[in-house]
Amino acid sequence: MDAKGMVFLLFNVLGTFEVQDADGGRIKAGGGKQITTLAVLLLFANSWVSSHRLIDFLWEADPPRSAAGNLSTYLWGLGRVLPPTRAGATRIERGSGRYRLSVERAELDSFTFEDLVAAGRQANDAGDREEATIRFEEALALWRGVPFEGLGSPMLHEAAAPLLESRWQVEDELIDLRLELGQHAAVVGRLQEAVAAQPTREHRWEQLMLALDGCGRRAEALDAFQRVYRFLGEELGVEPGPRLKELQAQILSATRSTADRPKPSATPGTVVPAQLPAAVPDFTGRREALKYLDNLVSIESGVSAVVISAITGTAGVGKTALAVHWAHSVADRFADGQLYLNLQGYSTGRPIEPSQALEWMLHALGVPGDQVPPDLESKAGMYRSALAGRRLLIVLDNVSAVSQVRPLLPGSPGCLALITSRDSLTGLVALDGARRVDLGVLTDEESLDLLARLLGPERVEAESAAVARLVELCARLPLALRLAAAGVGATIADSVDRLAEDQLGLLAVDGDPEAVVRRQFDHSYLRLTGPQQRMFRLLGLIPMPQAGPYAAAALADVSIAEATRLLRQLVAAHLVEEPVTDRYTFHDLLRAYAVQLTQQEDSPADRDAASDRLADWYLTAAGAAMNRIDPRRVQLPNPPAPPPIGVPVFETHQHAMEWLETERPALLALTADAERRGRNDRVWQFPQTLWRFFYIRGYQQDWISTHESALKACEQLGDEWALGETLHNLAGAWRRSGDTAAAIAYAERALVMRRRCGDQAGEASTLGALGTIRMMLGDNLPAREHLEQCLAILRQIAGPPHQAMGLINLGLLDHVTGRNVEALDRLGEALELFRQLGNRIGEAHALGALGKTYEALSDYPAALEHQQAALELHRELGERWSEANAISNLGSVLCRLGRYGESLQHQKEALAISNELGDSELESSIRNSLGEHHLAVADHDSAATEYELALSHALRTGNRRTQAAAHHGLARANHTLHRHDVAHRHWHQALALYADQHLPEADALRTEITTLDETCAVP
DSSP: OOTTTOOOEEEEOSSBOEEEETTSOBOOOOSHHHHHHHHHHHHTTTSOEEHHHHHHHHHTTOOOTTHHHHHHHHHHHHHHHSOOOTTSOOSEEEOSSEEEEOOOGGGBHHHHHHHHHHHHHHHHHTTOHHHHHHHHHHHHHTOOSSTTBTOOOHHHHHHTHHHHHHHHHHHHHHHHHHHHTTOHHHHHHHHHHHHHHOTTOHHHHHHHHHHHHHTTOHHHHHHHHHHHHHHIIIIISOOOOHHHHHHHHHHHHTOOOSTTSOOOSSOOOOOOOBOOOOOOTTOOOOHHHHHHHHHHHHHHHHSSSOEEEEEEOOTTSOHHHHHHHHHHHHGGGOTTOEEEEEOOTTSSSOOOOHHHHHHHHHHHTTOOGGGSOSSHHHHHHHHHHHHTTOOOEEEEEEEOOHHHHGGGSOOSTTOEEEEEESSOOHHHHHHHOOEEEEOOOOOHHHHHHHHHHHHOHHHHHHTHHHHHHHHHHTTTOHHHHHHHHHTOOSOHHHHHHHHHHSGGGGGGGGTOHHHHHHHHHHHHHHTSOHHHHHHHHHHTTOOSSOBOHHHHHHHHTOOHHHHHHHHHHHHHTTSSEEEETTEEEOOHHHHHHHHHHHHHHSOHHHHHHHHHHHHHHHHHHHHHHHHHHOTTSOOOSSOOOOOTTOOOOOOSHHHHHHHHHHHHHHHHHHHHHHHHTTOHHHHHHHHHHHHHHHHHHTOHHHHHHHHHHHHHHHHHHTOHHHHHHHHHHHHHHHHHTTOHHHHHHHHHHHHHHHHHTTOHHHHHHHHHHHHHHHHHTTOHHHHHHHHHHHHHHHHHHSOGGGGHHHHHHHHHHHHHTTOHHHHHHHHHHHHHHHHHHTOHHHHHHHHHHHHHHHHHTTOHHHHHHHHHHHHHHHHHHTOHHHHHHHHHHHHHHHHHTTOHHHHHHHHHHHHHHHHHHTOHHHHHHHHHHHHHHHHHTTOHHHHHHHHHHHHHHHHHHTOHHHHHHHHHHHHHHHHHTTOHHHHHHHHHHHHHHHHHTTOTHHHHHHHHHHTOOGGGSOO
């Protein structure tokens, strides 16, 4: 390696001790005491170490008589294997009975650690917490274990202890910064491990309590204090220090305000949700409750804590009606929107789990699907971060228990949570400061007012005695009164007489409101015609909160027109609600009533047939939508028979996406219902149909959870073809989630299954997936092997058009590895084949790949033409990820052409979409392109910033080619800024990464390094 441009050695002491050359190859520095001698000299690098001290390290209290001679031998051996310094001097200098090892700052990882820590502290002092966080993370990433791991000298490890203490100090500083930035959920796991490993470090316990409290996990924060209190008392006989005690007192008294905490740096988009359902018509009464709730808004405006109110009461008492009515009246006080979620706590189906509820609410707040973390704690932390500093009204309806709702509570002042439940929610009142409104039945006056609104004041006044009796029979319950009013005929008195004949009415005297409501249900149901009754009963089988006319028609096996007519008649009878046009739902009591009726009056076979018709209709409709989005997708081998009522016609890509988005909760609920009913065929067919929708929208949790259920179903069925498809799709899901190890594991299992069942098309597809994952990781030799096998199979089993995907993947690998002429041939052939197939998605990708290849060959006009065509297609197809990638690629070409203003505009547009999607792999690529733009216009500080961000994202995704490009860009930016130590460290890392991946950039980088003049040499 040329002495002017590159570090010769890299000494790694922060973990297993090793010495590497500039290309990453390991240098054997001897064994036993010779390598320990080198370690001691590195511990005191660039300082003189006496021979007596070296002997003490090597033999401690019992040196042999030959110790001095042996030491000379070890030093001579080291001199033979260690190359000279840049200046040509020997590495180990000899003085009078002493020795010194010369090491440059960039050659020793402990020096690099110190430099990065110093840079982080400097950034923090300047108020740039995000920059400080990046530097500290980089510094800690250098650690691979304890210092000098693998060497057996106790004295050496004791002398290196300050290094380990420095690491712990930096970890403390990093976590403090993350807490200041509001990233509480992100550090909880790390802190749990830290306090387990070092339980005597009280500051770590303090950080853990702060993090848990910041996530809204107050009880766990207090439990952490109890744990450290017990440990210190039992093990050391002392109590926690004053800081921990003070923090415990603040959490107990809820005086610690979150208002002064810095807001997270990454916040969701500026989505303003407006999710309140339509208010109940003819709402009346509840003056005291409304006045109490109005006071909460005033309270919320004047205190530094979130306000929580719980409306509790029996079934049918009007909790939801009150909550929604009041929420509409104060909605304008919450400028950042209103969230509403029915948690189905008392539904006949499964209540909504907190994790699923958080995911829906995060989507409503603008968080992309693939940015939502998988576990409940992290979701809750992200949710609270999304609410921080915003004014939102959050209505959580039909809560069954405190545990269901607690993770959904906001943690910042400015938000108000309104909860409805039949439970008293005592724990919420005691621990979370909730204010409870215990809702009773209506007063006589309120009941009369409601009936006057429903029946007309003249009728109520004319039959006052009958009305008073009706109020008594309905136990002053709003739901019962509404149902009774809907059934009133010519006179109110006649309806009262019919009700009075029902002996169940006597139960009202005994104070059983649900029995009163059930009596009203019976009367309302018995007034229905046979077809209306059957539709009502079967609607109880629907596993999702709402359904439309198509679903009802499929369920009852009637026409769309008949289903619509029956639904509207049920709405008129107040047995079904229509909160929005053509979307129908139940009160939860009515749903339970319908379920009970269908179990009593319909045979199990009839119920199963209805549920199957519903699932089959949705599966067929979802398949039609996906065919519009991805016409070349793998079709189900045994799809359901086409439903007699047909499915919607999706004329455009956008129409199909909108339908899938609207029906997503239903599709997920039907998948779960199929699992509950043991319909394993549908359990895997729904995810197989929907996976690309999940991919496009970024619904990672839906993608993974449905396919994990599908995996079990396929194993129970023994269907190897379906198992291969499911494993293949899971590989794609984990790759998109950034877990490439899991992706490879699932893909390898899929490959075994494909080969076992003789599915050659599937085998080729999985080989292509494995090849692209390996290419992303920089494992280009096995990647080529996989992709060549893929193409060989396609050539064997399919006509030329179907070989296009194999060609495009190999063409991309050719481009990545510098074989651009070969890449043009393959990609050009792929483009023509995609056009023959009419595969516009493949055509768009081929155009983009050709554009990158032409750019690499410096044919910028051709590159521009192809990237513009690719972008036009991606926009037409509505794939946001591909659109952002194409915009960035076009920006890169514009930069090459010197059209810098347009280039920057394109990169910023691409970055905005990337932020919307929350895709780290995409963002790292765009950040690298932004760095290239800034270098081209000589804005080297901005370039360094973009490359740092690119590196941070690439380290998370494991994309080593992107990492290498970021290191290379950082080297060039810092070189121009005269930060030569930093520049050479990044040159070294870039070269090692390029060389390890056998990329042509390695040779180009070596040439670049040799051109550096002496003024740029590392001191």
